[in-house]
Amino acid sequence: MPQLHRLDIIVPEESAELTSGLLSQKVAFGWEEESLPTGEVRLRVHCENAPFIEALVADVRAFLPDALLDREDVEAADWLASWREFFTPVPVGTHFLVIPPWLRDSAPLEGRMPIVIEPKTAFGTGHHPTTALCLGVVSQLAAEGRIRAGMSFLDLGTGSGILGIGCALLGLSGTGTDIDPLAVENADENRHINGVAEAFDVMAGSTEVVRGRTFDVVLANILAQPLKELAADITALKGDAGCLVLSGLLEVQADGVEAAYRAQGLGPARRIIDGEWAALVWE
Incomplete structure (x- = not known):
C-alpha cells in the first residue's frame, strides 16, 4: 500500500x-x-x-x-470507501439536500432539491461548515427573492462545484473557476451528474479568466488571505446591482476581510455566523 x-x-x-x-x-x-x-x-x-x-x-x-x-x-x-461509510445526506437551507451518487435513489428529499456530489479530492461536500454556510446563504437569498432565475453567477474557487450547481438548480446560469485542475475535473463531473452542464460551465484559473465580465451573483468560498488579496478583482466582477457572498473565513478574520472590500467602495456587509465561521454578504 x-x-x-x-x-x-x-x-x-x-x-x-x-x-x-x-x-x-x-x-x-x-x-x-x-x-x-x-x-x-x-x-x-x-x-x-x-x-x-x-x-x-x-x-x-x-x-x-x-x-x-x-x-x-x-x-x-481507500478514502472513497471511507466516504461511502461516512458521507451522510446534508440538508442545507430550505432548498437543498447534498447527497452522494449512491444515495440518489434512496435519500428522502422532503421537498428539497438534491445536489449530487461525487466525493473526490475537491473541496465541497456540504459537510464542512464553510460550504454549508455559503450554500445556506444562497438558499436564504433565494427565499428572500434576492437571487432569482435568469440571473448570472460566478463561483470563484468552485471546488466540487456544489455552489454553482445550487445556483443552476435555482435557475441561474454562470461560471465556476478553480486554480486546482483536480477541482475543475470534479466540478465538471458533478455538473453533468446534476444535469446542469448547459447552465454551469467550469474553467481553470481565478479572476483573470473572467476579467471584464460582470455577474449578478458572485460567490467566493476560499480563504481569508486570498479574499483580501483579490478584493479589487472580485469587486470588479460584481454588477452594479449585484450580490457578493464571501465565505471560507473565521469570524475573527471577518473584520479584516470586510475592510478590504469597503476600501473598494462597498458599504457594510451583512454578516452571517455559524460557530467559528463567517460569511459576508453585500446585497
Whole structure:
C-alpha cells in the first residue's frame, strides 16, 4: 500500500480555534479534528507530500510553540470507501439536500432539491461548515427573492462545484473557476451528474479568466488571505446591482476581510455566523 505522512497537532481546547485558523490558511485539502478525553483537541493532517508536512511542522512550531506534534507514516486507506461509510445526506437551507451518487435513489428529499456530489479530492461536500454556510446563504437569498432565475453567477474557487450547481438548480446560469485542475475535473463531473452542464460551465484559473465580465451573483468560498488579496478583482466582477457572498473565513478574520472590500467602495456587509465561521454578504 502507498504511504501517507500523518501529522497530529494536540492543543488545549482554548487553542483549538486558533489552530484551526492556521490550518485553514495552510491546509486547503482539510484535516480531522477530535476532542480528546484529556480536554485537549487533536487536529490530524494526512498528506502524500513529505516537504509539505515538514513546512507545516515549522509553521505550527512558530505559531503555536506549546502544541504537541506527532509525525508518523501510515498506509493510505481507500478514502472513497471511507466516504461511502461516512458521507451522510446534508440538508442545507430550505432548498437543498447534498447527497452522494449512491444515495440518489434512496435519500428522502422532503421537498428539497438534491445536489449530487461525487466525493473526490475537491473541496465541497456540504459537510464542512464553510460550504454549508455559503450554500445556506444562497438558499436564504433565494427565499428572500434576492437571487432569482435568469440571473448570472460566478463561483470563484468552485471546488466540487456544489455552489454553482445550487445556483443552476435555482435557475441561474454562470461560471465556476478553480486554480486546482483536480477541482475543475470534479466540478465538471458533478455538473453533468446534476444535469446542469448547459447552465454551469467550469474553467481553470481565478479572476483573470473572467476579467471584464460582470455577474449578478458572485460567490467566493476560499480563504481569508486570498479574499483580501483579490478584493479589487472580485469587486470588479460584481454588477452594479449585484450580490457578493464571501465565505471560507473565521469570524475573527471577518473584520479584516470586510475592510478590504469597503476600501473598494462597498458599504457594510451583512454578516452571517455559524460557530467559528463567517460569511459576508453585500446585497
